[in-house]
Amino acid sequence: MRDVVIVGAATTQFGRAQWSLLKLMAEAAHGAITDAGIERKKIDAVYVANMGSARNNRQAGIASALVDRMNLYPVAADTIENGPASGASAVKNGFLAVASGMYDCVLVVGGERMQEVNNFEATEFVSYLSHRFAEYIYGITLPALAGMFARLWMQKYGVTSEHLAMVAIKNHANALLNPASHLKMPIAMEGLLHSPDSAMNNPFVADPLRFFDCCPVSDGAAAVLLAPADLAKNFKKTPIVISGIGQATDTQAVHERPDPTVLTAVQTASRKAFAMAKLEPKDISLAELHDAFTILEIAQSEQVGFFPEGEGHLALERGVTQITGKLPINASGGLKAKGHPVGATGVSQIVELALQLRGEAGKRQVKNPRHGFALNFGGFGNNVVATILSKGA
Amino acid sequence: MRDVVIVGAATTQFGRAQWSLLKLMAEAAHGAITDAGIERKKIDAVYVANMGSARNNRQAGIASALVDRMNLYPVAADTIENGPASGASAVKNGFLAVASGMYDCVLVVGGERMQEVNNFEATEFVSYLSHRFAEYIYGITLPALAGMFARLWMQKYGVTSEHLAMVAIKNHANALLNPASHLKMPIAMEGLLHSPDSAMNNPFVADPLRFFDCCPVSDGAAAVLLAPADLAKNFKKTPIVISGIGQATDTQAVHERPDPTVLTAVQTASRKAFAMAKLEPKDISLAELHDAFTILEIAQSEQVGFFPEGEGHLALERGVTQITGKLPINASGGLKAKGHPVGATGVSQIVELALQLRGEAGKRQVKNPRHGFALNFGGFGNNVVATILSKGA
Numbered sequence: 001m002r003d004v005v006i007v008g009a010a011t012t013q014f015g016r017a018q019w020s021l022l023k024l025m026a027e028a029a030h031g032a033i034t035d036a037g038i039e040r041k042k043i044d045a046v047y048v049a050n051m052g053s054a055r056n057n058r059q060a061g062i063a064s065a066l067v068d069r070m071n072l073y074p075v076a077a078d079t080i081e082n083g084p085a086s087g088a089s090a091v092k093n094g095f096l097a098v099a100s101g102m103y104d105c106v107l108v109v110g111g112e113r114m115q116e117v118n119n120f121e122a123t124e125f126v127s128y129l130s131h132r133f134a135e136y137i138y139g140i141t142l143p144a145l146a147g148m149f150a151r152l153w154m155q156k157y158g159v160t161s162e163h164l165a166m167v168a169i170k171n172h173a174n175a176l177l178n179p180a181s182h183l184k185m186p187i188a189m190e191g192l193l194h195s196p197d198s199a200m201n202n203p204f205v206a207d208p209l210r211f212f213d214c215c216p217v218s219d220g221a222a223a224v225l226l227a228p229a230d231l232a233k234n235f236k237k238t239p240i241v242i243s244g245i246g247q248a249t250d251t252q253a254v255h256e257r258p259d260p261t262v263l264t265a266v267q268t269a270s271r272k273a274f275a276m277a278k279l280e281p282k283d284i285s286l287a288e289l290h291d292a293f294t295i296l297e298i299a300q301s302e303q304v305g306f307f308p309e310g311e312g313h314l315a316l317e318r319g320v321t322q323i324t325g326k327l328p329i330n331a332s333g334g335l336k337a338k339g340h341p342v343g344a345t346g347v348s349q350i351v352e353l354a355l356q357l358r359g360e361a362g363k364r365q366v367k368n369p370r371h372g373f374a375l376n377f378g379g380f381g382n383n384v385v386a387t388i389l390s391k392g393a
Numbered sequence: 394m395r396d397v398v399i400v401g402a403a404t405t406q407f408g409r410a411q412w413s414l415l416k417l418m419a420e421a422a423h424g425a426i427t428d429a430g431i432e433r434k435k436i437d438a439v440y441v442a443n444m445g446s447a448r449n450n451r452q453a454g455i456a457s458a459l460v461d462r463m464n465l466y467p468v469a470a471d472t473i474e475n476g477p478a479s480g481a482s483a484v485k486n487g488f489l490a491v492a493s494g495m496y497d498c499v500l501v502v503g504g505e506r507m508q509e510v511n512n513f514e515a516t517e518f519v520s521y522l523s524h525r526f527a528e529y530i531y532g533i534t535l536p537a538l539a540g541m542f543a544r545l546w547m548q549k550y551g552v553t554s555e556h557l558a559m560v561a562i563k564n565h566a567n568a569l570l571n572p573a574s575h576l577k578m579p580i581a582m583e584g585l586l587h588s589p590d591s592a593m594n595n596p597f598v599a600d601p602l603r604f605f606d607c608c609p610v611s612d613g614a615a616a617v618l619l620a621p622a623d624l625a626k627n628f629k630k631t632p633i634v635i636s637g638i639g640q641a642t643d644t645q646a647v648h649e650r651p652d653p654t655v656l657t658a659v660q661t662a663s664r665k666a667f668a669m670a671k672l673e674p675k676d677i678s679l680a681e682l683h684d685a686f687t688i689l690e691i692a693q694s695e696q697v698g699f700f701p702e703g704e705g706h707l708a709l710e711r712g713v714t715q716i717t718g719k720l721p722i723n724a725s726g727g728l729k730a731k732g733h734p735v736g737a738t739g740v741s742q743i744v745e746l747a748l749q750l751r752g753e754a755g756k757r758q759v760k761n762p763r764h765g766f767a768l769n770f771g772g773f774g775n776n777v778v779a780t781i782l783s784k785g786a
Contacts, residue, residue, distance in 0.1 A: 001494045020525075045640075054474075055448040058529065060521040061476035064776040068524070068645035074661045076640035077776060078482045079474040081447075083454035089471045093486055100493035101394045128453040131461070132413075136451065247438075247469035252461035268467045383457040383470060 001099045005232045005239035006389065008036025008225035009354040014182040014339035017219035021050075021057050021113035022069045028221035028344075029070060029109045036225045037236030043225075044103040045076040049090035049110035050343035051083060052125055056117045066109065076103070083129045084292065085378030086110065087222070087346020088385035092245050094226045104228060110347030111221030122217045126342070129379040131253040143214055145254055145380045146293035147206030152261050153295055154208060156310070161208060163313040165192045167294035168212045168336055170316070174323060175333025177364035180348075182218045182339030213294040218339030222348035240354045243371070244279065244388035246272025252382045263303050265384040266375065270304040273386035277371070281305035284388075285369035286356055287327065288349035290377035291334040297321075300375055301329060304386070323364055331356065331364045346376035346385065353389045394492045398625045398632035399782065401429025401618035402747040407575040407732035410612035414443075414450050414506035415462045421614035421737075422463060422502045429618045430629030436618075437496040438469040442483035442503035443736035444476055445518055449510045459502065469496070476522045477685065478771030479503065480615070480739020481778035485638050487619045497621060503740030504614030515610045519735070522772040524646040536607060538647055538773045539686035540599030545654050546688055547601060549703070554601060556706040558585045560687035561605045561729055563709070567716060568726025570757035573741075575611045575732025606687040611732030615741035633747045636764070637672065637781035639665025645775045656696050658777040659768065663697040666779035670764070674698035677781075678762035679749055680720065681742035683770035684727040690714075693768055694722060697779070721759045724749065739769035739778065746782045 010031025012024050025048065033040055048063035059065060063077035082089035087110035094108040114122050127141045135145075153159050168187060175181035192202050192212055202210045232239035248268035254260050274280060281304065289304070291297035301312040306327055307320075315321060321329035332338045332352040335345060353372030355361045374387045403424025405417050418441065426433055441456035452458060456470035475482035480503035487501040507515050520534045528538075546552050561580060568574035585595050585605055595603045625632035641661035647653050667673060674697060682697070684690035694705040699720055700713075708714060714722040725731045725745040728738060746765030748754045767780045 022525075051453060052447060054445060054518070054521055058521050059525055060444055060474070060518070061772050061776060063475065064522075064642055064772055065525070065645055067642045068775065073642035073644065073775075074658060075642060076485075077475070077642050078486065081453070081472040081474055082456065082470075092469075093471065093489070096486070096489045096493045096495055099495065100489045102489055102492065125447070125453070128447055128451050129457075132415075132452055132458070249457055249460045249466040249468060249470050251466065252458055265467060379454050379457055382461065382466075383454060 002101060003229035004095050004098045004226055004242045005229045006224050006242065006354045007227045007232055007235040007237060007239055008032040009351040010035050011180045011222040011348050011351050012220050013180050014218045014220035014341060016115050017113060021053055021111055022065055024113060024219060024221040025066050025109050025111040026069050028111065028223040029107055032223035032225045035237060040072060042105045043072060043075055043107050045097055045106045046072065047090040047094045047106065047108045048079045049086035049347055050079055050112060051081055051086050052112060055125060057113055082383055083378035084342050085346055085376040085383055085385050086343045088374065088376035088387055091224065091347060091350055091387060092247060092385060095242050095245060098226050098228055104231060106226045107223065108226060108347060109221060109223040110344040112341035112343040113219045114217045114341060115219050119217050134253040142380060143206040143209065146295060147209045149260065150208050150295040153299060156261055159298060159313045161193060162189065163298065163316060164213050164294040165189055166316050167291060167297045170322060171291060171330050171334040171336040174331050174364055175337030178333050178338055181333040181337055182216050183337040187212060209293055215292045215335040215340040218341045220339055220341035220344045222344045222351045224347060224350055238358050239392055240357050241390045241392055243390040244273035244277030246270060246276065246386045248384055250382045252379060254380050263299060263381045265381055266300055266303045269384040269386040273388050277388040279371055279388060284371050284373045286331055286366045287329050287373040288332060288352055289329055289375045291330055291336045292340055294336065296377065297329060304375060323366060328366045331366055349374035349376060350387060357389055357391045395494060396622035397488050397491045397619055397635045398622045399617050399635065399747045400620045400625055400628040400630060400632055401425040402744040403428050404573045404615040404741050404744050405613050406573050407611045407613035407734060409508050410506060414446055414504055415458055417506060417612060417614040418459050418502045418504040419462050421504065421616040422500055425500065425616035425618045428630060433465060435498045436465060436468055436500050438490055438499045439465065440483040440487045440499065440501045441472045442479035442740055443472055443505060444474055444479050445505065448518060450506055475776055476771035477735050478739055478769040478776055478778050479736045481767065481769035481780055484617065484740060484743055484780060485640060485778060488635050488638060491619050491621055497624060499619045500616065501619060501740060502614060502616040503737040505734035505736040506612045507610045507734060508612050512610050527646040535773060536599040536602065539688060540602045542653065543601050543688040546692060549654055552691060552706045554586060555582065556691065556709060557606050557687040558582055559709050560684060560690045563715060564684060564723050564727040564729040567724050567757055568730030571726050571731055574726040574730055575609050576730040580605060602686055608685045608728040608733040611734045613732060613734035613737045615737045615744045617740060617743055631751050632785055633750050634783045634785055636783040637666035637670030639663060639669065639779045641777055643775045645772060647773050656692060656774045658774050659693055659696045662777040662779040666781050670781040672764055672781060677764050677766045679724055679759045680722050680766040681725060681745055682722055682768050684723060684729045685733055687729065689770065690722060697768060716757055716759060724757045724759055742767035742769060743780060750782055750784045
């Protein structure tokens, strides 16, 4: 298996796009190509991560459409879908394409234009990830699953609404330092917990989760360019090594898990990624976790292996996960505030790690990072991809 | 790159399914597992080919859902979408996963349940493959593109309606020998060309293409199990080698091609597959081509390299492409009569070749085949995957 490196990385502005899904994807792709400083004709294959274009944007075969939009034909092109973990799955498949020796230069683009349908439709669409006969037909949504998960977590570990709010406050603050982020809005504890009378209206979405515990519905795209390590010297930027990838699935219906607070797929995917990278959680300099809901950042920070069971919210309290802390989590703003254009998210996590490891993360730069960890969480944790990036020797 | 072989293959009945997409996929998957004679726990990763579950079946993350349905978690699982070429793209990505050394035993399942929406909706859905701003918004459909393509082909090469009908008649006859086929209905020249007064009503769908020139809208699933060649001795069936894979893209809008009768992506994908397999068209014992419309079998039979330009319909006339001919094409019945459950089609072509190369194709068995060729055609030829399978030494 050949070593694979990231030689280019870029993201669009996340938020409410005024243009088409293809234009968003092309912008991110051109950004990654420019970043790498290569000729487009060097590209051998394209992987596109997208969850909903056939349903929400009336476009199927979106990878083929992107290749046409960018005049990249006749390169190979496929679309990878793995719900909200589509992005990391596409990077994984791009990695395999290079690692196998079949292709050299592979472009991976994740993108989603959620706001072509309204927010109610977006929630309905995302609920297609739930179990069709055990969950969906009874009206479950992803926020509802996350609400029940949060309630269990609070009861089991003493997590409070203040802890949830701390995640949101931290990630909104980080997003202010990220030009590409969707939400650029500082929030404070006072405003969050005293609705609806306070200045900031923060109603319940799915008790105990409030509006500011949930990520926004975003449009956006992100892209990385992959190449074999031995070709990396031909590119402009410091190559960043994909040192570990782990993927794991779990039961689709959450109530079928022996303990619904245990995200087995998070644990397994992380363990596999660490084993492949020959690293341990303590070696990680920064992490991008999948905080579609604030509780998930706390839960994942433990189950990836960064903090002992029941102590994720204590580490958060102590500031360990701040950009200046020992293990910065979601320096980018995370899904919570950078935004969550579903197919783009996993790729954008990897873009963030690559920029951080190169020292190009601007005002949100983490000090001297060596290894970065990304967790992309599909369904309600039924398909999880963990990716570890490392600075070259 | 490790050599990769097919160790198990199976298909469901194609047609109008009485059950869910997941049940169809699970049936094909269990078939391939049983065929290989392995323990399910040997499976490391699952690739699912599907085009429309999020739009037509209210299910996203269908690969994760299948893993749950089959109790295969925690294996890795991703969905691959490449329009009507999703199946071959999924086999390609399964191939890369094994070839890279990352996974040993990989299950590839293609499936589609088209009839959960009605036929008008199915045609609308498939038209999402056309160029959104240059084709789709003007009301183009895939049958309309194929009709214009057929008209050009008839003018250029002297192909007649009788030639188109010959493809349909041959493939309907072959499908009668295939228990899994959707259409089990012999047709004859007389009935096809004298509608609406004849016994068989065959109206125009998109002039010059008539009803019997178009594939049906089918439900179905197919699956193959892949493994590295050096592990193949542990399995029950004769391993079939994936000896060549080629993929190529083209402009999305058909009118942008210098000559719309030239399917450049078919030519390029085929050339790449032959180069990888170190074979030539004359070495191929049988082919499964993508006859979603009858004209496509004739066009592809030339542009893959089997017959000289403008002579595909002459070879057809002479019986060369019959099961008993020198180069049997669509012995399975093809998309035309076996059926075309979009995501399943590319996998089912490969299942057919594997069964033929093993000598297990029953009444439609081709005599002593050595190498089989499959062409899976995405969009209107804007993303094409060619796959060559070979009998082991």
